[in-house]
Amino acid sequence: MAVRDYGQYGALTQAVELVGERWALLIIRDLLVGPRRYGELAAGLPRIPTNVLATRLKELQAAGIIHRMPRSRVIVYELTPYGRELEPVVLALGAWGFKKLGDQRDEQIITPDSMTMDLRTAFRAQVAADLPATAYSARLGAAELLIRVAGPELEVSRGDGPADLTFAAGPGFRRVISGELAPDRAIGSGVVEVLGGRHDLLDRFARTFHLAA
Structure with missing residues (x-):
């Protein structure tokens, strides 16, 4: 599924191949707040090209990190239990990034x-x-x-x-x-x-x- 193959065998390599593509972690960040429609994700990431958003969503679905769910006659994207395991990772990265936020x-x-x-x-x-x-x-x-x-x-x-x-x-x-x-x-x-x-x-x-x- 991974777009980028680093040619290495290891747990960190696997993780980076799954969520290391541009915009992927920001999509996950927003879905940690709650399920979002496609348009809501696009509005929350105004600089993301629509083709990139569509591609990332397909990749994250293929990896079992998110899934599409019908809700009130619309389709929303939400994290799977496997995807929600990324929450402490995202929080830790946020705390680390704050040190250089400026x-x-x-x-x-x-x-x-x-x-x-x-x-x-x-x-x-x-x-x-x-x-x-x-x-x-x-x-x-x-x-x-x-x-x-x-x-x-x-x-x-x-x-x-x-x-x-x-x-x-x-x-x-x-x-x-x-x-x-x-x-x-x-x-x-x-x-x-x-x-x-x-x-x-x-x-x-x-x-x-x-x-x-």
Whole structure:
């Protein structure tokens, strides 16, 4: 099935042959958030050529990583149990990549699915377990997310809703997640704009979601 054959026998070689083609891991990342229609995948990856998306989906299906399922009279793509085993791999790669993330460039976008997976990557369940349940409504770039934390459980969904803290942030929010910028300074400098709720809860957010740069 693999498009690229490295001519080597080994487990890592096999893995790279299955998911190492361009765009494959980003498709898997978005499907880890939930099943997606073809058009939703294309919208979440606006630079992917349609022929490449179609090819990658066929390759991932052939490998048993995703499958097509009818749902409410439409076809959606979703991960198989074998494909879902990639979640810790994707989260670990995200944490590793964060160390070299740098500042967002003008041509780069933030999508709801990419931010959802970044939040899953940064989530510290052991810290959250000792904190009160909290709901955050966050506008991070173009992504509007409702983030609910209840003990060690995290739920992220699109849109807004009742929240203990509502805030908006731009590219500089990376510095809050990394601990480079304290929450009070982030608010004071305009990196984070509190739109509603308790300002002090941004400190709780920063303790709950953290990645070392």
